[in-house]
Amino acid sequence: MSEHTSVLLSEAIEALHINKGGKYIDATVGAAGHTAAILKAGGVVLGIDDDPIMLALAKKKLSGETRYRLVPGNFRNLKTIAQGQGFDRVDGILFDLGISTIHYADERGFSFSESASLLDMRLNPQTQAVTAADLVNSLPESQLAVLFEDVMTFKPARRLANKIVKARSEKKIKTVGDFLEIVGEGRKPMMALRMAVNSEVENLKAALPQALSLLKTGGRLVVISFHSGEDRIVKEFFGRFGRPARPVIASQAEVIKNPSARSAKMRVLIKI
Ligand SMILES: C[S@@+](CC[C@H](N)C(=O)[O-])C[C@H]1O[C@@H](n2cnc3c(N)ncnc32)[C@H](O)[C@@H]1O
Incomplete structure (x- = not known):
């Protein structure tokens, strides 16, 4: 199985301002790169992913770690999932949108280089x-x-x-x-x-207000997107609460090492 390199890793951790013992939700846990870094910085993490294959991988990656739990689910149901786990006044929430490098290498039809694969593309064939x-x-x-x-x-x-x-x-x-x-x-x-x-636009639109409602005052919502349509949704939503700052983008050094970081834009909203 190929590896996924987390995008804007140190920037996202800095933006989340991890408090020791603070509660964080990684709404797109994937290969658990960001989650592992939040744990390392002292946070407690609820990791969510709608793809059962990714959740199993995250579990493997985090073996030996403590202070986290992993839950299957779609972030369009973020509030219900989080409240069910006692994560309802949290310090920070991260969305690292889209799919991972691992998805492109599997046979679900995500990659244009896998021409023999069936054109499927469902993240979760059990629910879609x-x-x-x-x-x-x-x-x-x-x-x-x-x-x-x-x-x-x-x-x-x-x-x-x-x-x-x-x-x-x-x-x-x-x-x-x-x-x-x-x-x-x-x-x-x-x-x-x-x-x-995967109803990506609809899910994002549904999840952002839920995420904001789960944050405690001063809590941080961090969203990394890879497509201008998604970034527009995030910018518009964040703009309702003040003038949105410029998005953080990947450094040249990161893009050279990891070309999928090229289109990444990270935005941060602090709940007031
Ligand atoms: C870019 S990857 C995350 C990578 C992760 N941050 C890391 O460092 O390894 C995005 C993940 O979000 C998951 N995902 C996409 N849409 C989702 C949704 N609506 N609900 C839950 N998970 C979703 C995908 O299955 C994928 O594993």
Whole structure:
């Protein structure tokens, strides 16, 4: 299994201002890189992930550590999950959005280099019924275009939707390779599909107010996003509570070591 390198690790820990014995929620625990650093700094952590594979990995990574608990779940239900664990007046909450490097290496169809994989992209196949293949094979052309407009402008999105509808009338789209044959360069369309399959925008919009309500006064909400649409949502939400500061981005040195840090933007909100 490949490794995931945590993005903006020291910046996120600094932004969270870890208090010894303070309670922190890592709403996207993933490979537990940020969680391990919060524990090291003295915090107590509730780690959440919707992907059972990642949660099992986090458990393995944290073996030997204490002061943490891991809970399966989607952060759109953050408040219920946190309150159920006694984490309802917390010092800090971290969201490190999207998926990890480990996802790109597995066979769930997240990566355009895994062309034989089924076009699935569900983070949690136990709770999600609709795959990426279901969407591209069944959505009406107009809805497909709206889906792609999350990552590209109006005209290319319409063109792409039209190409897909024509292609699927001849042959069902099953694999990543089938999809790439139609769309050509696949990074952005694949991202739009993943975001739609996992309701990423809706989940983020639902989670931010819940996160704020779980923080104690002076508590910190830290969000790392990798896509301008997500950053806009975070900026708009944080902007309701004062002028948002410029986002923190990765240093050149970090981007050289870890190219996935290139598009990362971190924003911090302190509850007053
Ligand atoms: C970028 S990774 C986190 C990496 C982690 N911070 C680390 O340092 O190892 C994002 C994680 O969030 C999880 N995730 C994405 N959307 C989620 C959601 N709505 N609810 C819970 N977990 C989610 C993914 O399964 C993935 O493991």
